[in-house]
Amino acid sequence: MLRVKKQYRKISIVMSLFVFVLTLFLLNHRVVHATTTDNNTQQNTTQDNQNDIGQLNVGQGPEVATGINDGGFSINYNDGKGQMAGNIKILIFLTLIALAPSILIMLTSFTRIIIVLHFTRQALGTQTAPPNQVMVGLALFLTLFIMSPVFKNINENALKPFDAGKITQEQAIETGLKPLRDFMYKQTQVKDLNLFLDIANQEDAAVDKNGKIILEKIPISVLIPSFILSELRTAFIIGFLIYIPFIVIDMVVASTLMSMGMMMLPPTTISMPFKILLFVLADGWDLVIGNLVKTFY
DSSP states (O other): OHHHHHHHHHHHHHHHHHHHHHHHHHHHHHHHHHHHHHHHHHHHHHHHHHHHHHHHHTTOOHHHHHHHHHTSOOEEEETTEEEEOHHHHHHHHHHHHHHHHHHHHHHSTHHHHHHHHHHHHHHHTOSSSSOHHHHHHHHHHHHHHHHHHHHHHHIIIIIHHHHTTSSOHHHHHHHHHHHHHHHHHHHSOHHHHHHHHHHTTOHHHHBOTTSOBOGGGSOHHHHHHHHHHHHHHHHHHHHHHHHHHHHHHHHHHHHHHHHTTOTTSOHHHHHHHHHHHHHHHTTHHHHHHHHHHHTTO
């Protein structure tokens, strides 16, 4: 019996070694075959390209090179008035899509809206209701509603004339930034503007003799951070005002539970239904969103 087991082990070892060697041989053969195929393919591709170039050069003048170059990126100018080619429009469109989140958050009303909605959810004590997707979607459509006059102004006075070749690129950028500058300036507090003007050492250049700030002389690099800082301050003030009635409910419920000797029961478990009831009876969503949108007008 022991001899049979020893023989079986020897046979198993020999078979394993054979399978291992055979596997290595097959892998080596495939690698060599793949390398040879790739080399042949590269040689054929190089030869085909040389043949194509030879065919293009034979019997063709400089018109061929001109036709090939016209297929690239180009902008046609007519007395300083530009008209973009189709591929340039696609490139600009894709670039705007990549920068859209930053533009949406930094230059519009989105920041204030999303922060106020977050404070409202935290004050109610409902951790995931409404969910983040709903809050972001609501903030996005409210932003489109608030910013629609600005976007229409940019489209009518900057994008369409530039696409038609009526204005130059510099004029289009300047005209398109003007509605955004007006919107941000109206929502920016003076002390925030003075803060960044002082940091940038441009306070004298943007202030007239009477001490008033001139909008046209404020650099866009100063106006944007000032606007963002003002939006954060305003959003936190609104969030604090929303918190006050819900804090009162928490205090009343906590003192009631302590007077009843129910100190082990979490007050938030009892106060959350009362918060939701108060919010629904007072038509809280209408009050919060309505007054929030009115702060931009």
